[in-house]
Amino acid sequence: MASTKTDSVSVFAEGTYEEQIQELVNYIVRSRSDEERAAFIRPFQESLKNEKGSKPLAEDSERRKQLLSMVLDEVKGLGDGNEKEIEGFFNLLLAHFLTLYTLDSPEGTQRLHTLLETVAKAPPEHISIKYRVLSNLFNALPRNSPSRLAVYNTLLDLATSNDELSVLQISQDDVRTWLSEWAISQEQKTAFLKRIIDAYNTFGQPIPAYQYSLILVKFLPPGSPDSTTTVVDVIATALRLPTTFDFDSLLKIDGVIAVKTHELFSLLQVFLNGGLKEFIAWEASHPGALEKYNLKKTELERKIRLLALSSLGFKYVGQDLAYSKVAEALQIDISEVEKWVIDVIRAGLLVGKLSQTQQTLHIIRSTARTFEKEQWEVLEKRLLAWKAGLASVLEVVASARRAGGGGVPHASAQTQTA
Template sequence: MLKSDSVSLFAEGTFEEQIQELVNYLTRGLPDEARAAFIKPFQDVLITRGSQKPLEEDSDRRRQTIIMVLAEVKNLGQGSDRETEGFFNLLYSHVLSLFPETSKAQEHLEPLLATISSAPSETPTTKYKILSNLFNALPRQSPLRLQVVNVLLPLVVSNNDLEVLQITRSTVDRWLSQWDVLQDEKTAFLKNIADAFNQAGDSETSYSYLLSRVELLPESSPDATTAALDTIVATLQLPTVFDLNHLLKVKALQTVKDHPLFGLLRILLYGDLAQYKEWQAANTSTINEFGLDATALDRKIRFLTLASLATQHVGKDLAYGKIVSALQIESSQVEVWVIDAIRAKLLSGKLSQPTQTFHVTRAMTRAFEQAEWKLLEEKLVSWRSGLVSVLEVVANARKSTQVSRGANVHGDLAKEVPTAVVS
C-alpha cells in the first residue's frame, strides 16, 4: 500500500470554500443549534475586516484557521470511506503547504496521527488509506514519513494485516537511505519492523531486521547491549539459523562479551556437545530468564557438531560410530539425524546401511579459522596434484596418437611410391 514516491494533494476552490468543506464534514451528525455554534468561530476568522489583508494574502490567518480545524478532529468523522479519505487529504494539503518547516508540520501532524490510529472504525482499511496518503504526500526525504510508518505498523499488526504494507527489504533500505533522520531513529525503526514481523509470526524476517539493527549500532550506543542480547536470543531460538561466524564479529555484540549468552554463542560456533552441557548445567537461570528452549538448543548444538564432523570427511566415508560418539545418540538414530541435517542444508551426501557409513560430499563450515584454511590448502594441493596427473595422461595419450598417425602415413606413402627401374 505504501509507495516510494511523494504524491501531491491538489485541492479545488478558494481557501474559504475548502474550509467550509472541512467544517461541514466535522459538523455531520450535530443538531442545528450545536452546528451553528460550531461554525461561528470559523466564520469569524474567515471574515476580512477593516485594514486586514485579504485572506488569500494573510498566511497567519490561514494558519490560525487550519489549527482551529485540527483541534476539532476527534475521530474519523461521519462519512463514506471516500468522503473520509477526501477530508483528510484536503487537511494534509493545507498543513503541508502552510507549515513547510518539518518541525512545525510535525507539531500539528503528531496529534492528528494519534487521533487517526486510536479512532474507532468499522473497516481498518480506511485508516490504512488515510495514513498511506499522508506518507505519499510527504517528500521522500522527510523524517515525517518515519512517524507515519511507525503509526501504521502496530495498526496493521493488530489487525493481522501486515502484508498490506508490502514491506520488503529493498524498500526499507531505500527508506533509510532517503529519510533525514538520526542513526538512533533508524535502528529504532528496524526494531519496530522486527517486532511487527515477529508478532505476525514471521520470525525469520524479524531476525533479519534485528541483525541489521545490531550491525548499524555503534558500541557506544546506549541501545547496543539490549540490541545485542535481543539478536543473540533470536539467533538461539530460530531453528534455521546456523551461520554464526559473522555475528560474533559485529561490534555491538562486544558490549555483552562477558554475558553468559555470548559464551553460549561461542560454544555453538567453536564448541561441542560436552561444552554445551557444561554451560547448560551452570546457566539454568539464564535459560529461564530469556525464555530459551533447552531442547531446541540441544538440537542445534548436535546439528553443528555433526556439521563440523562432516567437514573433516568431505569426499570420504564417515562411519556411523563416529557420529554416535560425537552426538551421544543411539546408533539407530544416526540416519534420522543425518537426514534432518541434510534438510537443514548443513551437509549433503549418501547414506549406506550395508557399510554403516555416510559418504560426505558437502558440509557447512561453522567457523573459518586457521585450521579450516589449512584444510582448504591441503585439498587444493591434492586437487592440483590430481589435475597434474590428468594432464600428464592426456599429454601422453595425445603424443601416442600423433606417433601412431605418423607411422600410418609413412606406410601408406611407401606403398604408393613406385619401385625405381635401374637400367
C-alpha cells in the same frame, strides 16, 4: 538545506484555495441538518471574504494557515463519506497542512499528533482506510523528516492492536534505510527498533524479532548497560531458536565482542567451534546457567550435534563419510546415524546421499560454521583437485584430437560421461 524529497507527489484538487476550503468544510458538515450546516459554515464564509485593501488570499499565507487551522479544529473523525471520499478529503487536507505548517515547530508537531490520534481512534470498521490515510501521509513527508517516525509508530500501533502486523509488510532493508534518513536522535532510533521487536514478540514471531534485535545491537554503544542487556538476550535467543545456526556473523558484532567476559559468550564460542564434549564441559562449569536464560539442554544438544555433523561433512565434501565417524563425532549409537543425517539435511546444513549397504554418507555440500584459515585451506585443496581433474579431461580431449577426427566424438562422449 534540508532535503524535501518524498515518496509521493502532492496533487491538489482543481479550483482556488477558497473553493478547496469550502470543499473540506462541506465534507465535514455533510451529515448535519440544514440549520446546523448553515451555522457551521458561516464563520468560514466570513473568513474567506477579502476586506478592502487586504492582500488576496492566494498571496496571504498567514490567512490561508488561519483558515486551515479552523478546518483542522473541526476534524473529529473520518467523516461520513465512503472510503474514496475519506481518502480524498484527507489527501487534500494533508497537502495543505504540509504546505502551510512547519512540522518541526511546536504548533506543527502538535497539529500532526492530533491528526494521527484522530485517524487512529476512528471506528474499527474503517481500518483499511485508516491504513491508507496514514500511509499517504508517511509517503508525502520528506524522507528525512522526523515526523515520519510519529506516523509509522501510529501505523505500527494500529497494526499491532488489530493483529495485522503483516499488513505493513515491514522489511529490514526499509527499516535500515529509514533509520539512515530520518533526522532523529539515536535514542529515538533504538526506541523505534525496540517497538518493532516488541510487536513481533507479541505475535509470537521470534525469528523476525531476533533479526531486528541484531540491527538494534549495532545501534547501541558497545559495552553500555542497554547494549549488554540486549546482547545477552540476543545470544540467548540465537541459541534458543531451533533454525538459527549462524553464530559466526554474531561474533563479528562489536556489541557482542564487548561482552566476551559473559558466560553466554563462552557458550556462543562452543557453538561456533566446539562439539557435544565441549558443551557438556561448559554446562558442568556453569551450573544453573541454562535455566537462568531459559535454555533447554535437549534442544541445545540437538543443535550442537547438527553443527558438529555439518562441520565434519565440510571436511568430506565429494567423499564418502563412514557412519562410524558420524557416530563418534555426535556421540551416538551407529543405529541413530541416519536419523541425524536426515535431520541435518532438513536443517539445510548439509546435502548428501546415504548408503545403507556401505554404511556411508556421500557429502555433496556442507556448511562450515566459520570461515577462517582452516576452512580456506580445505577450499584450496578442493580447488586444486578440481583443477587437476579438469587438466586431465583437457588432456584426454587433446589426445583424441591428435588421434584424428574419428576419435573426437568418442572422446567427447567419454568426457560427458565423466
